Amino acid sequence: MTPSRLQLSALSFSIAVAFMSAGPAVMAVESAAPAVAKSANVPAGLSLVHEVEGIKEYLMPNGLRVLLVPDASKPTTTVNITYRVGSRHENYGETGMAHLLEHLMFKGSKAHPRLWEELAQRGVNFNGTTWLDRTNYYETFAAKPETLAWAIAMEADRMVNSRISGADLKTEFSVVRNEMEKNENSPTSVLMQRVLSAAHQWHNYGKDTIGARSDVENVSIPHLQAFWRKYYQPDNAVLIVAGAFDHQATLKLISQHFGKIPKPTRVIEPTYTLDPAQDGERDVVVRRTGESPSVIALYHTMPAAHPDYAATEALAVILGDSPNGRLYKTLVESKKAAEVFPWAANLEEPGFMLLGANLRSEQNLDEAKKILIETIEGVAQDPVTADELKRAKANLENNLAQVFNDPEKFAVSLSDSIGNGDWRLFFLYRDRMRALTLDDVQRVATTWLKPSNRTTGRFIPEAQAVRAPAPAKVVLAEQINTFKPGVAMAQAENFVSTPDNIDKRTQNGALSNGLKYALLPKTTRGNTVVLNMEINLGDESSLQGKANDASLACAMLSRGTETLSHRQFSEQLDQLKAKLQISGTVSAATITLETTRENLARALELVRDALRKPAFGEAEFTQLITAQLAQLEESRKDPQAIAIDMARKATNTWPAGDARYYRSIEEKIAQLKAAKLADAKAFWQAFYGANHAQLAIVGDFDATAIKAQLQRDFGDWQAKQPFTRLTKPFVAVQPAALSQITPDKANAFFFGTLNLPVSDRHPDYAALTLGNYLLGGSANSRILERIRQKDGISYGGGSFIDVSPIDEAGSFAVGAIFAPQNRAKLETGLREEIARVLKDGFSTAELAEGKKSLIQQAQLNRSQDAGLAQTLAYNLYLGRTMQFDATLEKKIMALTNADVKAVLNKYLGYDKMLTVVAGDFK
Known part of the structure; x- marks a missing residue:
């Protein structure tokens, strides 16, 4: 059942603080590029200082920097304000203070005493995040001048008039403590934090952003207020407005509300603590309740502004990507681990690259650790290949495009670059990534991926340590001077998303076999286009006892085709800047595709081959089973998964084997262990077809050409098994x-x-x-x-x-x-x-x-x-x-x-x- 589009579950609402690539912002870049001449249309007090690829940066006398990112392709607006303060700026006894302030900033201000209520009244999607080097707050809403005016006025008011009170702190402390405990429930997250702590001897990057419990419990309001007054000021902030808005009217609003805030007289001292070169392997062991072992290896690297940072991102993909990375081949394909993951941290000061693997309980952790280390540090003897670098670039380019083409994601993502020192680093990183050579990547790998620079396991003394260079800062202005802006992206139409206009613009029809389609062509930022396809499967009789086969058949469809391996299939999607997801239930499969106009035809061919010519390889099937078992086995210890599982079991009224029967976690595990590839393939052969399917495409595409391609690719595809909807009559729940x-x-x-x-x-x-x-x-x-x-x-x-x-x-x-x-x-x-x-x-x-x-x-x-x-x-x-x-x-x-x-x-x-x-x- 699909929920109404008017529903919003508060369970999904959170002010999230988690491990994420983000960073601080020290905007010491006045000399990085010549100022742009002041425009006559700019309100008094605002100076246009930079213009890059359609983005304009303004500076106010009080030090506030303003970025305007216009995009009228969707009728939404995002307001994001980033403060250059994070856990890195906390002193002894202050840990968690930046994050605690993030919470208290939602408690209200002088002009907005009930801020949460006001945000909810306007149907705003809002959030705030705290990270190592920065804190940001954002609001996304339907593009309305009055809502934009309210958001700008609100952010200006809470910058200097927030109610940082003892009463609010008293209630919010329990919420923060609850968040601490939530994070403590994940063994992998705890292990990651312990590794970070062990890897950093003096630097605050080794401390958890949420802070020490003792610091959060004992923080005083005067101390917290002093921290807030020091950092929450216009000269330490960057305001971003992105999406659909009136340029001049927005500048006038910003000038009106932020212009009256005086420039502070206090001075924010730059941080200067750096760790020395690591002098030997370090090891951490975390023992907690759980099912799935994990192993992590961390290596110190350079700041995000460093010319070599792009190479660390490429290395992370080359080593840790699934299914194309080296670790996937040596650990997952060899059945030594269930899954692998990479993280190249983009930070203002010297960062790190982290690679890890999750295992099932029966897999050998010591053996996996040995293979993990040998694969990572083996790059020195087994150099990166041209094909690996090409795949990594396509992967990174695809990720950048997904962010840049979405105004909300782009506005919020700029917080990372602002945190790293300057928003233009987003584009400088892009250009450096595109220019990477094999020599660049290999040099970075051999420089940093050394045993003495590694934090994973036990400490082992060495007669003579081989050390990586001591991490160092970079002169940001020198790096920015190497950046050459590209051409601004063309603007898209201002599409009005009312029900009447959507119906008017949508072209409905059907293929010769009965597949129904709805096509809504419109211009978009970055020429993006999205597809959704629903395939309905079977009936009550034919689906009897097929739930496990249906789940595995669906999961196998994106793991390679008759002509492309899983790795090659994934690589082609990256080359096409495409994101494909195939998921489903026992009675339906859902296909979602995001790509661009120029790549839609080829991406649709890949979808066709995934659905009609899947490989169903034995090795991929085994890897799928291993990964799903690892996830299910871990959920057996998770309170949320357990509670929902118990409720679903207690309210189930269907007999075992019925397609509507709820399979418990334990039943799913047992069925996965007994699963056979032949059964999953047989399900696909019998139940999949397009004659009972629906497909919709929205975005920038040629409707006439796509109709013809849909007929070619899916018009003759018939399911062997007929489809009849499964009825689900009402049955009362027994309290x-x-x-x-x-x-x-x-x-x-x-x-x-x-x-x-x-x-x-x-x-x-x-x-x-x-x-x-x-x-x-x-x-x-x-x-x-x-x-x-x-x-x-x-x-x-x-x-x-x-x-x-x-x-x-x-x-x-x-x-x-x-x-x-x-x-x-x-x-x-x-x-x-x-x-x-x-x-x-x-x-x-x-x-x-x-x-x-x-x-x-x-x-x-x-x-x-x-x-x-x-x-x-x-x-x-x-x-x-x-x-x-x-x-x-x-x-x-x-x-x-x-x-x-x-x-x-x-x-x-x-x-x-x-x-x-x-x-x-x-």
Whole structure:
């Protein structure tokens, strides 16, 4: 079942701090390039200082730098502000202070005392992240001048007027602690942090951004406020506005709101601590509850601004990419590990390259470690080849294109380059990557990939150490002076994503075999195009006992074709700047493709071959089984996975073997161990075909040419087995309270669910959608307000509904993460908030603001091409147009408090749910 596009699960909402390639920002680049002459159209106080490939940088007298990144191809706008402060800038006793401030900055400011509520009212997608060298906040919303004006005014106000109070700190500390405990639940994440700590002797890059528990617990408000006043100032920030907006009006707004903030008189001292050259191997062992072993090797390298940094990125791909990297061949293909992963950290000061592998419990960790090290350091004796470098460049170029062609991703990604010293490093890195030679990559490998520069295992003394050079900073201005801007990307059309306009622009039709298609051609930034294809499979009788075969058959389709190996197939996708994903259930397969106009035809041919001519190789099948087993075995210890698994098992009413039967984690593991390649291949041969499929394409493409290609590639493809939709009638959930102990897990999970006799055509659906949104489906919901903002006991939680578009059957669920000792308080809070809504409903203002936010969220979702393609394909299956969305929105806008209250009372109730809690409740 596909959820309504008006739904927003609060479970997915978080202010995330995790391992990610990001960095700080020291903008000492005034001499890096000559200033651009001031334009007469620029408001007073703003100077145009740089213009690169369509991006304009302005400087204000108070030191604020402003980047305008225009793109009218999608009716969305992103406002991102990056502060040049992260955990690197924290002193003794201050660890976690930058991250704690990130949380407190959402508590409100002088002009915006209830900031979360205001963000939610406007249907804004918002977030904030803290990393080693920088902190950023961003808002993405449907392009509306009034929302843009509000966002700019809000960011200016909270820059200097945020409420950094003791009361807020008291409640938010529990949330941060809950986040700490959540991160502690992942053995691989813990191992990665311990390796980073062991690798850095003095530098703050070895400290976890979230901070030491003792520092966070004992931080004082005056100390925190002093840290905030020092770093949250205009001369330490870069404001980015990207997407669809009026250039002059935006500059005027920025001048109006940020211009009145004075330039501070304080001085931010540059950091100068660097580690010496590492003088021998270091080793870390982490012992925790879990199923899947991991091994990691880390090597110190250079800053992101260094000319050699691009070579480290290429090396990371050459060694750690799946399925083309050397480690994949030596570890995964040889069945010594389940999966491998790379990370080349792009940081302002000397960084590192990290490579690792995850194993299944029966695989030998010491043997895997030995192979990992030999493969990495073996580059010195087994030089990088031209083909490897070519593949790596295509991979990196594809990743850059995926970011650059999306205004929101690009705006937020510039935080990394700003953190590394200057936003133009994004383009300088791109050019350096394109210019890489084999000699460059080989020189970097032999310089840094040495035993004495490695942190993995035990320390072993050496008679004479062979050391890598001591890491050093670079003169940023000298590096920027080598950068030559390219040609600005052409702007795309301003597409209005209303239901009427989408229907008007969409071309619907069918191939000779019955495949239905919906084509929406429009110009886009970077000439991007997305495809969504849904293939419906089998019926109740033919799918009996086929769930495991169906899952494996679907997973095998992207692992090589009759003419291309898995590695070659992946390589061609990179060359075409294409991202392909094939996933599915027992009764349907979903294919998503993202590429560009010039590569669509060839990429579509690859999709055809993946679907119609898959290789089904024995070695690939074995690797797939190993990887899936490793993931499932690890989930047996995860509280969230356990709770949901228990709930799904308890609410299952179908007999084993039925396509609708819920297979537990243990059942999936047992079936995977007994799986056979022949059975998976036989399923594909019998059930796959395009005669019961739907396909939608959105973006920059030639509709006439694509119609002809679709007919050639799929018009004669027929499934041997007929398709009949699986019905899923309503069955009431029997209330119960279940629990499960998960030893040595710092975080716990709550999950509650009940079934609903409702489809999205039901008269009560609109009220259920709005009621759930206000109760727990938004960032400003009653549930999240209670458990996070008021009680401060959960990092994330909320509710969601999922209903069928055909059967009168659906479900309501509530979930939240929490510390085990707060179980009673969490359950009390959830019970009270649900009861309060059922008794009193919502206020007039709450209802009005919720409607506005929900509709704006729907508008934002329609502007995303990937989501729109999925919607158009699903509408073909249902025989709908976008007018269904328009009608639903009208119904929502007409709802009264009495309507919503009555419907919620009709279906919901805490005591009606089956609830599960999983955690270490000792």
